[in-house]
Amino acid sequence: MEASAYPEYLWEFLTWQQIKERLSIVDTAIIPCGSIEQHGPHLPVDVDYHDVAYLARQVAEKCSDPKPFVLPAIPYGVSYHHDDFKGTLSITNNALSHFVYDLGCSLARNGIRKIIILNGHGDNAPTLKYAAQMINRDQHIFVCVETGETSDKDVYDLIDTPNDIHSGEIETSTTLALRPELVQMDKAVDATLDFGSRYLDFTSARGVPWYVRTKRLSDTGIMGNPTKATAEKGREIWEVMITHLVRFVEEVKESEPEDLYQKRY
Numbered sequence: 001m002e003a004s005a006y007p008e009y010l011w012e013f014l015t016w017q018q019i020k021e022r023l024s025i026v027d028t029a030i031i032p033c034g035s036i037e038q039h040g041p042h043l044p045v046d047v048d049y050h051d052v053a054y055l056a057r058q059v060a061e062k063c064s065d066p067k068p069f070v071l072p073a074i075p076y077g078v079s080y081h082h083d084d085f086k087g088t089l090s091i092t093n094n095a096l097s098h099f100v101y102d103l104g105c106s107l108a109r110n111g112i113r114k115i116i117i118l119n120g121h122g123d124n125a126p127t128l129k130y131a132a133q134m135i136n137r138d139q140h141i142f143v144c145v146e147t148g149e150t151s152d153k154d155v156y157d158l159i160d161t162p163n164d165i166h167s168g169e170i171e172t173s174t175t176l177a178l179r180p181e182l183v184q185m186d187k188a189v190d191a192t193l194d195f196g197s198r199y200l201d202f203t204s205a206r207g208v209p210w211y212v213r214t215k216r217l218s219d220t221g222i223m224g225n226p227t228k229a230t231a232e233k234g235r236e237i238w239e240v241m242i243t244h245l246v247r248f249v250e251e252v253k254e255s256e257p258e259d260l261y262q263k264r265y
């Protein structure tokens with residue numbers, strides 16, 4: 001069955017009365033958060049924003065009824081490290097955390113008891129976690145930030161490139177699967193990173209987070225290997241990400257907040 005153009009879980013298409021009615025049966029909302037930043041010479045700057053909005057809708061669509069609310073996606077994120085490349089539009093950590101904090105508090109005042117912040121841009125993670133902590137501190141509701149944790153392990157099993165973190169095999173594949181007309185494969189180059197240390201490896205389970213301006217690691221803005229990307233891999237990656245997120249969102253949605261806290265909160 002074709003999905004509706006105005007599904008009942010998308011906050012922006014509802015009237016206040018419809019939202020009020022749904023709030024009596026749904027207490028879970030997903031906030032997708034992306035970024036507008038350079039994605040190499042071969043991908044558009046909207047990849048993180050487009051993909052996280054798409055992911056949130058796909059996940060909600062596949063959840064059981066009543067489906068969780070999905071908020072309009074936040075386009076901008078913390079991307080200062082890509083500033084050397086035109087097209088990058090970065091906001092500060094403070095601006096993003098304040099914005100998400102205000103939004104979370106507003107959702108709580110509406111009656112939302114569980115917020116899932118779906119993060120499409122890895123470098124938003126510390127800022128979104130900070131906002132989540134502050135929302136939880138002040139509103140006493142469940143707030144979490146998902147930056148791929150539910151499926152990263154499986155996604156890395158599907159690809160060949162280590163440290164494939166930006167515009168590489170993963171993101172080029174996922175874009176080929178959804179919007180091939182926006183991918184300029186003739187401009188894609190192998191920019192595989194090798195730090196020679198499993199502790200500095202960005203995708204290692206033992207990796208320690210560290211921060212660097214992209215320009216110091218890559219002339220093209222690519223960090224990874226887009227030449228290995230295929231639409232088929234992209235479809236598999238989407239499938240894995242959506243499947244795990246649906247399971248996770250279902251768990252959160254179906255649980256009483258008290259059970260999520262194991263009654264110890």
Ligand SMILES: [Zn+2]
Pocket residue numbers: 039047048120121166167171
């Ligand atoms: Zn990206």
